[in-house]
Amino acid sequence: MATTSPKTASYIEESEKYSAHNYHPLPVVLEKAERVWVWDVEGKKYMDCLSSYSAINQGHRHPKIINALKEQADRLTLTSRGFYNDKMGSWLKLLCELTGYEKALPMNTGAEAVETALKTARKWGQYVKGVPAGSQEIIVCANNFHGRTITIITFSSDAQTKDGFGPYTPGFVTIPYGDAKALEKAITKNTVAFMVEPIQGEAGVVVPPKGYLKECAEICRKHNVLLVADEVQTGFCRTGKWFACQHEGVRADIMVLGKALGGGMYPVSAIVCDDKIMSVFKPGSRPKKDMRPYFKRKCKRHCKPCPQVAICPTNGERAHPSDS
Secondary structure (H helix, E strand, O other), X not given: OOOOOHHHHHHHHHHHHHOOOOOOOOOOOEEEEEEOEEEEOOOOEEEOOOHHHHOOOOOEOOHHHHHHHHXXXXXXXXXXXXXXXXXXXXXXXXXXXXXXXXXXXXXXXXXXXXXXHXXXXXXHHHHHHOOXXXXXXXXXXXXXXXXXXXHHHHOOOOHHHHOOOOOOOOXXXXXXXXXXXXXXXXXXXXXXXXXXXXXXXXXXXXXXXXXXXHHHHHHHHHOOXXXXXXXXXXXXXXXXXXXXXXXXXXXOOEEEEOHHHHOOOOOOEEEEEOHHHHOOOOOOOXXXXXXXXXXXXXXXXXXXXXXXXXXXXXXXXXXXXHHO
């Protein structure tokens, strides 16, 4: 703090005084942003290459998203699950058409979407594959990052994220990332899913060997195991395609989405899959959906695809359900 100005230092000191010390940010205090640029309280301009870990793929304060947000906030901001609203259905339809899946289940944070994917896989494993209740196993990769809930940190390789938070959740098997042979070796009669990041982020941006995702998908099909792709960070054009799995022509059984899905305005996440998987949920058993109609409005206003084709806001690539 010795190198910061009094103005910057005062903001940092206030935050440190009242905040839990679970982060150690850079000594920069931001106050405004536009497109790829951010400004600190001293008026210094920076290019934001971090992009909030992909949450702002569309750029800061995209005007179409901002306007849609403001318009909807003047009409309706929240409905309970006791009602329908006039935005949910059309938004779900848009998300399904964009990703090429039959069903979508929205949440808020990426970790919630991951938890929902895990619940979906376990329930599918019990009621469709026939794995005995409580015996379901899910394979994950070393050095993964899928979130920070109790269950998710259970299969983290980072000891610091787990310290003091036990007991942990059973039912997970860890294998090396990028090793398809290790995946096939780890599969048992109780394996219900393999969850993987197309590119690992927390581990230092690790790109797997060419053909890895495709081989994993083939192994999963061979053994009737669900392939769960965590595209929270890699999705929505972060890697040059709508979704990173598309680089190898892979269509996961369940895709986990988040970050950029919220347009840099609000935490929105989701899982998408086909009805044969999503149908394991019945009223009362499924996770609660996010029902904030003002987000649905701004998302639709930003994307505006025709019924079958959408344009990537980052690189102009056309997406069609058959591309997934």
